[in-house]
Amino acid sequence: MARLSLLSSLLFAALSVSKYIVPGGRWHDIDGNLVSAHAGCVTVDKDTGKFWLFGEYKVEGRTEGGGVSVYSSDDLATWESHGLALAPVKGHPYVSPSNIIQRPKVVYSKISNEYHMWWHADNSSYGLLLQGFARSPNISGPYTFVSATAPMGNWSQDFGLFTDYKNGRSYALYSNGDRKEGRDVYLSSYNEDTTDLEQVIHRFDKYDLEAPTILQTEKSYYAMMSHKTGYRPNNVVAFRADSLAGPWSQPFMVAPLNTRTFNSQSGFTLTIKGKKKTTYLYLGDQWDSNSLWESRYIWLPMDIDDKKKSLSLVWTDVYDLDVKTGEWSPVNGKTYYAADAKTSGGATKQEANFASKGTIVTGIYGNDSTVTFEGVEGAGKPQWVSFYYENTDDICNSRKA
């Protein structure tokens, strides 16, 4: 059993429907429902600049079958639901409630003046390994199913899509499954209309990675992927290259080793080119394997140095992103230390030279041990609280309430 030790807790003066981004918090849309758009993408509306979030819609108590949901936002923090962009169809061979519809991505096609959605299309035993394609004249949908195909005859599992801002072309990224002949990640180019794949640009050979996404800076491409550990997080890695065809660097980690990428899996990246600054965002998923529909989002800014060829995620509990200027800043809270808390039952204080004020509270088991932080002053409105804890398998992180 994991031994939980509380280090401290932090209180933030943030509203519940707020303009702040809170990685790992419970995100609600403006109707008060949990935001359910997992492993998806954010597409920017070409006319209005609005952000549209697409993702797997998870139904309570079920793994699959929810279809693709869509939300819109002007600030990446306040979300309005527009229901399902791709609704499941009973009896359909590829988009029925028992099909797998994963990692949807949406891109604008200039040629047909419509939006194209691509995803990992499969049956419930992952026996098809196809790419689904649907289209809509309206970004919010509804999207009409077109096809589910094998990319140039091969298998396709975890799916990603990337558009190069320099030539306007889109590329698909897909792992080719877990078989011995698979375990690669393909990077293939679409035709100009994004209706079909044309050719393989690069193959990340036998790294056995998944959840791929590509980020483009002025001088580099960074491909980020995770290892295959199901819904448990691991150390996401990045490869760097001057051009999509490579050569690509060896993979390197993007977050401190003991955090398992701050308890998240890669999936998408978003570039905010503001008036003052360009901010690169990592859009990861924090899967809750016990209750998939309650899975959370770890969206973090990245530190990228093209000269040093480095990229790393910047952990921030709560931050304020100005999508117009591109600037972001952490929102600071008040810290309450474990050393000052009251304990009862099995919970006790113990000296620890790594902890603030040299003290942790440990032995917090079951419901007969309590830790009470006193003198907490609220702002008279809903606020975020982060708890800093550590357990014996070495994950140190914060949890939002």
Ligand SMILES: *[C@@H]1O[C@H](CO)[C@@H](O)[C@H](O)[C@H]1NC(C)=O
């Ligand atoms: C999924 O498709 C594969 C390949 O056609 C098939 O062998 C398998 O039985 C299918 N699984 C389900 C649950 O239909």
Ligand SMILES: *[C@@H]1O[C@H](CO)[C@@H](O)[C@H](O)[C@H]1NC(C)=O
């Ligand atoms: C497009 O979607 C928006 C938002 O859901 C809706 O208000 C609008 O009527 C739609 N337009 C068309 C042409 O369907």
Ligand SMILES: *[C@@H]1O[C@H](CO)[C@@H](O)[C@H](O)[C@H]1NC(C)=O
């Ligand atoms: C898919 O590609 C792999 C190499 O990446 C190859 O070994 C395999 O035969 C291909 N599978 C199909 C169905 O084409």
Ligand SMILES: *[C@@H]1O[C@H](CO)[C@@H](O)[C@H](O)[C@H]1NC(C)=O
């Ligand atoms: C405390 O835990 C015990 C054993 O798991 C359980 O029977 C009891 O109902 C719990 N009490 C409360 C107040 O949750």
